[in-house]
Amino acid sequence: MMKLSLGPILWFWSKQTVFDFYGNAADWPVDTIYLGEAVCSRRRELKPDDWFSLARDLSACGKDVVLSTQTLIESEADLRRLRRICDQHEFMVEANDQSALQVAIRNEIPFVTGPSMNVYNVATLKVLAKQGLKGWNLPVELGRETLEQLIRGLNEEGLDLPAEVFGWGFLPLAWSSRCFTARHYNLPKDNCEFRCLQHPDGMEVRSRESQELFRLNGISTLSGSRYDLMREMPDMERMGVSTVRLSPEHQGMDDVVDRFDQVRRGEIPATDPLHLVEAPPCNGYWYGEPGMALVQS
Amino acid sequence: MELVCPAGSLPALKKAVDNGADAVYFGFRDSTNARQFAGLNFNDQRAAEGIEYAHRHGVRVFCAINTYPQPQGWQQWTAAVDRAAALGVDAIILADMGLLEYAANRHSDIPRHLSVQGSATSYEALQFYKDNFDIRRAVLPRVLSLDQVRGVAKHSPVELEVFAFGSLCIMAEGRCYLSSYLTDESPNSKGACSPAKAVRWEETADGALESRLNGVLIDRYSRGEAAGYPTLCKGRFEVEGDVYHAIEEPVSLNTLDLLPELKALGISAVKIEGRQRSPAYIADVARTWRQALDRVDCSSGFSVDPAWQSTLSGLSEGGLTTLGAYHRKWK
Numbered sequence: 001m002m003k004l005s006l007g008p009i010l011w012f013w014s015k016q017t018v019f020d021f022y023g024n025a026a027d028w029p030v031d032t033i034y035l036g037e038a039v040c041s042r043r044r045e046l047k048p049d050d051w052f053s054l055a056r057d058l059s060a061c062g063k064d065v066v067l068s069t070q071t072l073i074e075s076e077a078d079l080r081r082l083r084r085i086c087d088q089h090e091f092m093v094e095a096n097d098q099s100a101l102q103v104a105i106r107n108e109i110p111f112v113t114g115p116s117m118n119v120y121n122v123a124t125l126k127v128l129a130k131q132g133l134k135g136w137n138l139p140v141e142l143g144r145e146t147l148e149q150l151i152r153g154l155n156e157e158g159l160d161l162p163a164e165v166f167g168w169g170f171l172p173l174a175w176s177s178r179c180f181t182a183r184h185y186n187l188p189k190d191n192c193e194f195r196c197l198q199h200p201d202g203m204e205v206r207s208r209e210s211q212e213l214f215r216l217n218g219i220s221t222l223s224g225s226r227y228d229l230m231r232e233m234p235d236m237e238r239m240g241v242s243t244v245r246l247s248p249e250h251q252g253m254d255d256v257v258d259r260f261d262q263v264r265r266g267e268i269p270a271t272d273p274l275h276l277v278e279a280p281p282c283n284g285y286w287y288g289e290p291g292m293a294l295v296q297s
Numbered sequence: 298m299e300l301v302c303p304a305g306s307l308p309a310l311k312k313a314v315d316n317g318a319d320a321v322y323f324g325f326r327d328s329t330n331a332r333q334f335a336g337l338n339f340n341d342q343r344a345a346e347g348i349e350y351a352h353r354h355g356v357r358v359f360c361a362i363n364t365y366p367q368p369q370g371w372q373q374w375t376a377a378v379d380r381a382a383a384l385g386v387d388a389i390i391l392a393d394m395g396l397l398e399y400a401a402n403r404h405s406d407i408p409r410h411l412s413v414q415g416s417a418t419s420y421e422a423l424q425f426y427k428d429n430f431d432i433r434r435a436v437l438p439r440v441l442s443l444d445q446v447r448g449v450a451k452h453s454p455v456e457l458e459v460f461a462f463g464s465l466c467i468m469a470e471g472r473c474y475l476s477s478y479l480t481d482e483s484p485n486s487k488g489a490c491s492p493a494k495a496v497r498w499e500e501t502a503d504g505a506l507e508s509r510l511n512g513v514l515i516d517r518y519s520r521g522e523a524a525g526y527p528t529l530c531k532g533r534f535e536v537e538g539d540v541y542h543a544i545e546e547p548v549s550l551n552t553l554d555l556l557p558e559l560k561a562l563g564i565s566a567v568k569i570e571g572r573q574r575s576p577a578y579i580a581d582v583a584r585t586w587r588q589a590l591d592r593v594d595c596s597s598g599f600s601v602d603p604a605w606q607s608t609l610s611g612l613s614e615g616g617l618t619t620l621g622a623y624h625r626k627w628k
């Protein structure tokens with residue numbers, strides 16, 4: 001049976017909200033939980049020790065815990081935080097940037113690559129496998145055709161590298177040095193007043209024809225539609241996908257996890273629509289179409 | 298500091314060489330490079346002519362093979378590396394780890410430069426590429442402030458090249474999927490951002506001009522307002538009731554003012570963006586930057602000639618330039 005994972009929280013939530021979220025997640029039918037701040041260096045509601053203690057608690061509840069690293073590393077302070085995450089041997093690390101690869105390799109920590117690492121071919125996976133790679137996420141812009149060939153190529157090489165697919169949530173599409181939330185409020189990034197806390201699922205960007213395009217989330221830009229590969233779960237299972245990633249949202253996440261769990265167990269048809277939160281669904285990337293497209297199969 | 302200029306065509310390459318480039322970079326006529334435009338780039342014969350011309354004038358030539366091959370295209374990309382090697386280029390600019398390893402194994406004598414598409418923003422990341430693929434040089438993404446560039450340069454195990462002038466990409470390059478989200482092509486996959494095939498211009502009944510990308514309204518210009526190419530991150534969108542350039546204004550990067558500092562940091566080369574630009578544009582930009590670099594190299598102190606700035610502003614998007622992320626307040 002395929003595994004389900006909870007990706008790192010991409011939004012900025014208060015410390016209490018984060019603790020409450022994971023307190024609930026401990027009882028959800030997810031196998032793997034990614035913990036840590038993957039987006040913005042200014043988001044420090046939880047200190048490294050808070051994350052480590054959460055990791056131990058969730059691990060004690062039977063979850064596989066992976067520590068996620070920041071996606072855009074810019075400063076020496078960013079590197080210090082990265083080294084702190086890689087200066088332990090209890091948990092695997094999700095490398096979201098090449099700096100993390102380097103530090104994890106140097107410290108001989110097992111690692112997986114996150115969806116922002118450019119893994120587009122088998123040769124790249126072979127390079128990383130020699131260095132301690134234990135699994136990998138398909139970059140969000142790649143679809144089933146490429147994934148199928150990657151898995152086949154890995155099998156031909158005799159490499160056991162489990163593949164994870166971002167299966168539900170707003171897609172992380174870009175990272176900038178500029179903070180778009182601060183920009184919206186005409187605040188400098190260095191004095192942003194932590195306005196992201198007011199937007200627990202980002203700020204909608206619409207075209208002037210009211211089409212939902214993107215969600216601004218600090219320095220990152222996410223998709224305006226919600227990626228939803230629930231119907232594609234049986235297809236993924238046939239292809240040999242190991243894990244389906246669900247990206248945390250602050251409301252209704254327990255329902256999302258339940259539905260994906262029921263689908264992977266074959267208890268409900270994968271075609272049942274999921275009506276949860278207000279955002280149009282999309283699945284285009286999976287089918288080699290523009291990411292925002294919704295392909296009716 | 299070396300002046301590295303874009304060559305989208307043989308005439309552009311010659312203009313760059315004639316006007317003071319120390320090196321030029323080009324790509325093949327397909328999606329193996331990050332500037333895939335109809336009618337641009339080089340087949341093998343034109344590349345050979347260009348390399349001969351450049352070498353005869355003492356100018357080095359780099360070949361950009363800086364997109365990310367998927368399994369179905371792997372042979373096309375490795376063949377591009379082999380072609381570049383056979384042509385006798387002075388360096389290959391690569392981003393993909395698999396391809397970097399291929400080039401390091403097959404053509405170890407040809408220097409490898411890490412493309413900006415390789416997303417290396419720290420000296421730890423640079424060390425990764427150095428340890429694994431023995432890269433000689435890396436191009437830094439346009440997201441770092443000058444202070445951050447200083448931090449990277451201080452510990453960098455390789456030569457550094459930074460962007461000096463041209464289109465301003467404000468996302469960490471190599472990790473931006475906005476274009477493939479709206480269209481089916483991205484810089485990583487197809488070497489295209491906001492591809493021309495998806496662009497539509499429409500005039501409305503009231504005389505406004507609308508630019509669309511795959512049907513999505515990117516911008517609407519009132520009659521007489523200057524209109525720009527609908528690069529999706531430079532459109533005007535609505536956020537919580539405000540319509541504005543929510544991501545970035547259409548401006549160009551211009552770091553002329555920073556040249557003495559970049560030199561003091563030990564930066565090896567400054568890069569001009571714009572393989573999609575005309576030969577005349579390349580000539581003007583190369584000439585201006587040559588003069589500036591020559592002045593920075595002489596000991597009598599550097600000051601920016603107002604004529605340079607006016608030339609460069611005239612060649613910029615919307616006539617506007619910015620220091621971009623190099624200037625911390627921009628962020």
